[in-house]
Amino acid sequence: MLDLTRILAGPVATRFLAGYGAQILRIDPLGWEEPGTVPEVVVGKRCARLDLKSSHGMITLKKLLADADILVHGYRTDALARLGLDREERQKLRPGLxxxxxxxxxxxxxxxxxxGFDSLIQMSSGIAHMGMVKADKPHPLPLPGQALDHATGYLLAGAAIRGLTRRAMDGRGVEVRASLARTAALLTRYPVENGLIAQIEPEQSDDFAPVIEETAWGPAQRLRPPLMLEDCPMYWDLPSVRLGSSSAEWM
Structure with missing residues (x-):
């Protein structure tokens, strides 16, 4: 999988798939950092840097794409097209992508x-207004976490798996589009029962994974995975590493 995403939905999707055996190569711009979040979302991945506005960077990306099964990207609508890599070109480079x-x-x-990002979508979609009304607060009240990012991430992961099963049947590629605003629309269809706001429970010892991970920042302990597949535990072959720590090539 070629991962061209940033905080937070895309990296959640590729982190999940890395936990079930996908080889993930994440590509970031030169100098790009995500302080405080990188260790959480790059586990199981290799991370490289490319300048996609340079001829060398684009040539390298196209070579990577030609050998990829899945591309996940989170750029604005016309960004890749303006770089000469629109949807038709992507399918031409990698038939069945x-x-x-x-x-x-x-x-x-x-x-x-x-x-936009999760918090802005919560404001513009009415979620923060709903929180204000339900909690009887004098100001907009977003959800206590980046629910739209995480939910969208798992939708993307499911779409990737569904795309692979379809390609195995008919050999054709699949194009999937998702947005945080669409996820917000899906979420707001669910009623808030009894007008109550859920309370965040204090952490418990069994909330944490038993294994200590040796990351590039030192030993760390993760929360347990948010879901489990029967007889197929989530496992990451690679610890979290710094952005740009790998070369832009498939292993």
């Missing part, structure tokens, strides 16, 4: 080119 993309506000309407 599972091409998965996400953005903030979708691919139609007046906000399709607008940048």
């Amino acid at each position: 599972i091409d998965i993309s996400l953005n903030a506000y979708g691919w139609s309407g007046p906000w399709q080119m607008r940048r």
